[in-house]
Amino acid sequence: MDIKTSKIELIKIILNIDNDKFIxxxxxxxxNEKSDFWNELTxxxxxxxxxxxxxxxxxxxTSYKETLKRIS
Numbered sequence: 041m042d043i044k045t046s047k048i049e050l051i052k053i054i055l056n057i058d059n060d061k062f063i064x065x066x067x068x069x070x071x072n073e074k075s076d077f078w079n080e081l082t083x084x085x086x087x088x089x090x091x092x093x094x095x096x097x098x099x100x101x102t103s104y105k106e107t108l109k110r111i112s
Contacts, residue, residue: 041049057063078086095101102110 054063054066081089
């Protein structure tokens with residue numbers, strides 16, 4: 041079954057549901073799936089995060105106290 045057919049089948053199922061609570065849960069689920077914070081970040085922000093993860097993976101860490109000293 042292709043994606044378009046799956047969507048149509050899903051819509052048919054949803055149209056036949058009369059349970060308000062269930063519809064609310066489905067709506068909340070769909071809305072939460074749409075808002076992936078990663079996609080809302082700029083490419084520069086994503087690159088910074090990836091760089092930070094790479095540094096952590098290499099064992100390059102700075103303690104919270106050291107960070108506070110540096111920015112104060």
